[in-house]
Amino acid sequence: MTSSLNPLVPALTPPPAPFERHWIGPLMVFGGGVCIGFAPIGLRLGLDDLGPQAIAFWRYAFAAPVLLALVFLVERRAPRQPNRYVLLAGTFFALDMALWHWGLTLTTVANATFIVNLGNVSVGFVAWLFLKERPTNIWFGAVLLAIAGAAALSLGGEAGGKGDIRGDLLALSAALLVSGYMLSSKLARRTLGGLETIFWLTMVEICIAGVIVSLSGEAFFPDDLSGFRAPLFLALVVQVMGQGLIIGGLGRTPAAIAGIVVVVQPVVAAAISWTLFDEPLSALQAGGAAAILAAVWLSQRGKPMPID
Template sequence: MTNAVPQPRPVLQPRPWLGPLMVLGGGIALGFAPIGLRLGLDELGPQAIAFWRYLFAVPMLLVLVLAVDRRLPAKPNIAVFLAALFFTLDMALWHWALTMTSVSNATFIVNLGNVLVGLAAWAFLKERPGLNWAFAAGLAILGAAALSLGGDGSHPGALRGDLFALAAAVFVSFYMLFSKLARRTLGGLEAMFWLSVFESALAFFVVLFSGEDFMPKTPAGFLVPLALAIVVQVAGQGLIISGLGSTDTAVAGILVLAQPVVAAAISWSLFKEPLTTIQAAGAAAILVAVWLAQQKQRTRPLPAP
């Protein structure tokens, strides 16, 4: 009788499409953020909505960490705090921009930061996205410009709102960069937990600075921030942060641009902000850029273990 040689367990290889798909799904979920903001302005100011969105997400994410990882969240690193700082500043400026200009304008302009993050990743993370990304990024920028400049310009204060959104774009690029760094020592769920904790604390001071009321006019005013916490903060941001662990930062930045396409499509019917022909062409260019970026990531070989 011969002794059977134990066979090694097969090693599960990471699926190269899973990370980009999570980032893309998160970008789609984020498209509901400006819609929720507009719907909640009757009860709360834009900064208070952001504060309650972050705060409501904290216990949800803690439960998810305990259920999935079966342990308390790991100790936060400096990168996750800096990511929260830049995200809070980004959201503060973007929420103000949404009250001054159209949803499509504000969303597309701020998402230029998701394209610019590829250059930051090249400089600081030594990620070389390649010519295919450069073409997709250029196409995305042209699409964003077409949507921003192709509107009717009838919103009062639109130029000021566009400038606020442009400043927010700078902060969102740093947010993506430091989120990638935070994922080196933190899992996706615990990174999102600490992001929401820090964002809640920082947003508290933003609300104080803005002079807005913390409490809504009626209890029903909590419904919009609660919905944003579930759909945008937990699901949307959670998918993006988790997907960033296995997706190039530059590619992820383009995939997140699904967000403004969703926002523009919903605001067309909900807020009577129809897209002109130029704007529709810009949205189509963004979608092509997203497809190109995803193809680039899908064909990239896996790194050696």
Template structure:
């Protein structure tokens, strides 16, 4: 095997890692956008319009980039879409009841747990360093969430709702990884979003929310979430997931609560304490260790 052939998988994986980091940074703005849009729409309606605004953009991208219609969906992409819609729906709900850092931390525990699911179901055995990185990540995320002051707006009810979202996000990552075996990143995100539009509409009706805002300006936040967060952020994550081990991806996505907590510091009067700032640094160290401890197996 030539050196070029051996380095190709490494380059693909590092590109995947960079995509995941970029996606995690982008979706760090998601809870901020939600908070800003609650004056015009309910949390479920915001999620529904996020998917709805993203769908035509994704359709155009598939047709332009692939020069064909998307391939037939598999069962895993449908399951992933359901899991994602449930995840976002309950996460949005929790964000109205607890602090941004708390809700985001709890949901992202599902990203860490998916590494164990990938080990069990996908036979992706993590490197020993990954376990140490997970301990650091959970410790850092705990400090980021629980190290705040009472003014942070935490709520036990909101935290319990976020746990449901965390379980759903584990299913989303696992099913998305399986879906990528027969679909490329764009096709996967297209089918995910189509399923999410349907499930999102059901959740709007189930929660008794209005589909339309009183003013046209009420669509501004969902439009931002649809293009920047969903198309760009989730697009980078889904694409990066195709060439990155699920366990590593789950740790990398923990950059999101660091971003969310930092941004919400001034916007929502949820200042970071010294303990929380230290927790954020621990998460970043964990991300670095998780990736550094993984080696790409040579292709025969």
């Protein structure tokens, strides 16, 4: 094509619009889900030295200075003032962890795991109601597949204890808090960067977890310094990397899709347990893991949702 003014001079055409990488946000959430899959492993390895609530407290406490350093290093400034949504999200998450651990003492691991994962897939419905983010039609099929996969993965193995309705209700409460956490985190990202958000989330979690440890009667400190290894591992891998990737990804991923993608975490936990603790998956559990991965893939199909 040539210029209408001079046929010898090529016309200046505008550069093509930059390709919108809609997959980056979901990929970050997926990576965060993989990291969080190490959470039950780290918790299990640390229970000989600390109680579950104390492990959660130190996980947050060790992560906070690392996150603050990352804010200064990446953003080259202090964290901005937290908004109300980040305070809500931190509260939801800390209470979710506390109820999840409490529920595990009253019901089977299988029941508690399955019920809490319902909270992840329900995020899309909550976002539809409050954020007016209507999921794609394909997403509804992905939800059913994810629920079926979570049920098979969680309930297809050994029961490992007797179920108790009280524990199931605590796990259900934790599932509702998961939805609140992800929704509030997405809203918090509207005025805060990803690193700032996870830093303030962690500071709120430290305060609430400290109160919970005091009320639970657990010891704050292990008998020896080696007892801090598991919380330190959880701080770096689960809190900094896992939650950090999820919070960062939520800023560019529809909540409905993020809720399904993050369900990859029990698949990772099951795979690691198979290797580390010699706990092989049954055929039903393996099928459940495959269904969850298929649901994660299916949730990405269809027309991309708007990114805020």
